[in-house]
Amino acid sequence: MKDLLNLFADVALLVWGTQLVRTGVLRAFGSNLRQVLAHSMGNRFTAALSGIGVTALLQSSTATSLMTSSFVGQGLITLPAALAVMRGADIGTALMVVLFSFDLSWLSPLFIFTGVVLFLTRQDTLAGRIGRVVIGLGLILLALQLIMVSAAPLLATPAVRALLGSVGSDLLTEIILGMLLAVMAYSSLAVVLLIAALAASSMISLDAALGLVLGANLGSGLAAVLTTAKSAVEVRQVSVGNLVFKMLGVALMAPCVGLWLRHVQPLLPGPTHGVVLFHLGFNVIMSVAFIGLTQPVARLVARLLPKKPDTSASQMRPRHLDPSALPMPSLAISCAAREALHQADVVETMMNGMLTVIKTNDLRLAQELRKMDDTVDELYTAIKYYMTKIPREALDEEESRRWTDIISFTINMEQVGDIVERVLIDVEDKKIKPGRSFSEAGMAEITELHARLVDNLRLGMSVFLNGNVHDAQRLIEEKMRFRDLERRYATAHLDRLSENSVLSIETSSLHIDLISDLKRINSHICSIAYPILDSAGALAPNRLKTAALGQDNRRS
Known part of the structure; x- marks a missing residue:
């Protein structure tokens, strides 16, 4: 029981670490990231590249989806451009999964110590917000290490082995389970890293892990749909369109799990590499294959979620x-x-x-x-x-x-x-x-x-x-x-x-x-x-200063 509780705590620490990184980056560089997205909408390819970069910093395609959806809701970008951004966002998340799959545990204490010092000493400054991000990175690395430690004694339990063995009995069950995990964790990155850690510990089979990865990708799209459920139609169109792409991707890649295990996995060093590279390959293939479908999917979503006519009451x-x-x-x-x-x-x-x-x-x-x-x-x-x-x-x-x-x-x-x-x-x-x-x-x-x-x-x-x-x-x-x-x-x-x-x-x-x-x-x-x-310092205690200010003088 204690080992199981430790594992749950380690998973929670992993999710919390990704949350700290995401909120820290948004608070420190949120306006700059918005400008990057807003200025990269010239064509679908630059939009996708901006999605890769922004999501690599946020470590969450869901967060990028929410930001992009808000732009569409404000009329700043079109729906097809937003869907192109999301194609890049999925690749950005997958690249971060690959990065964290390497053994970087030696960086964890350094990151946590440095981050805490920055956060406590300069909490309300940019340095303090960067400290929050560094703390999150350190917690992610620490959590991955602790998951491996906590998994070892659990693996020796016959009941746990039997339970985990049943996970690999059906691909559809694995996809649904992975989807639920991603929705609950609000982070496909954390879930895929967890799946890779469990596969490396032999707690789940590799074929079950790949099914869970497909589900985690589907879950990240569903999480964005649930988050924007009460938003304007324009906002919901982005999250629903992104979910449509993910459903198409899962339908395309699910039959290929066996091919990956037979032809690609023998060339890789171990289960961890198999999981994270399958995740990366899934998102790259899906983005490249579907980048040309942003317009048709946008039209489909517009029919599924039509904009309400602007009546006088709705305008108010x-x-x-x-x-x-x-x-x-x-x-x-x-x-x-x-x-x-x-x-x-x-x-x-x-x-x-x-x-x-x-x-x-x-x-x-x-x-x-x-x-x-x-x-x-x-x-x-x-x-x-x-x-x-x-x-x-x-x-x-x-x-x-x-x-x-x-x-x-x-x-x-x-x-x-x-x-x-x-x-x-x-x-x-x-x-x-x-x-x-x-x-x-x-x-x-x-x-x-x-x-x-x-x-x-x-x-x-x-x-x-x-x-x-x-x-x-x-x-x-x-x-x-x-x-x-x-x-x-x-x-x-x-x-x-x-x-x-x-x-x-x-x-x-x-x-x-x-x-x-x-x-x-x-x-x-x-x-x-x-x-x-x-x-601007243009007011005297009781009256407007008489000194004229230049027309281009703006509040800093």
Whole structure:
């Protein structure tokens, strides 16, 4: 019993080691890996090569699948290009299996010691994240060594020999078992290394090991499908397409297991080499043979998982908050930023409709716009909840600042939506239902303030997206101009009252409240600029510094 528990612990250590490497690489180089993938989509072959490189670093084709799926979900790359990346990703995982199959146990203590020192002394820096990766590499090597040690006494037990002997009775059973192991471990790399270790210890026969390897490859594709089950259709199409390729590969290679044992295995030094090279050969053959099928498989998957038509209701729901991106903080931050801009688009629609209601007294439109405030609130809640699931300790200084900027932006947009809703209610109660109208001068003032407001919102969205310091400075200057204009128009309205203008008297309360509400909306919009200016050192304690900043000066 103790030996069996030791073996389970060693397998868990192997899985944990691969997890440390994967998360460490994503946290240290996640944004760079995203750029490599995004810039290598010129053709299917460069896409496959980028998949090999990225997966070799991540040591997980599943992680590459999630990253690539997120790109498709954001519309950055096409489905065929994503499937080409996955053909290379499978080769990358297989190459890492071959590397770890060599006796590198002497590196384990060095890696663990060095990694722990880096991680504990510089935890929140790039060096600390690299230390996390080095710890994971050391644990993988240590776990492989411990598995060999723990397997020896178990192998001597007749019951264990009989149990393991039954595994090799049927190829389909072996494939299913290997698939389940890969799904539970969330790493085909760890499972294939485990299979190689068991085969080297003679705990399982070589033909059973090869069947398990086929299943492990199938399981890695299934794990990605399960992980993205609740994601957008575009994201799920990538994982399902990758699973289709793996199913075709298993169907192609399963009859070849006997040929490998008869013709290739006698040329190899031992079972370990047979397992890892069969795994590598499977993925190379599958990728080379199927690289030309990315377009047909993409069309098949598109028919199996068609995109839903964009109805007005679906356009209002969160559509960029991809849960599969959460393990990659830099990618999750990008998803949240895009959703924040979606929220701002809804607010802009409300603001444009607000002026139409004021001019045309359209009660039906007013009610529709008021309902849109519920959408703004729902988007704010969804973004906030999504952001709380991003591990803050995984963010560097720039990403942490961006995290705060997104939360601040969504709060301001939510408050703008609330103000617009209150304006619409006031217009209904104080203008439309009583049948009143603004004076010609008063309507012209409101129209001009509204036009400035919409322009400032668009400028604020640009500032939020690009972080341009010059534009942020312009936005603060617009706040001052808007304030002065609001005061001037309030004074002009009072002058019209003194002239006993009937229209001005009837709508006086609404007019004063409206231009005051527009100023409040403008203040929330201009608040977007403060974090950018503060990080650039362009704010004095109480006012904007007068020193002009160059247009190309951007937040670092």
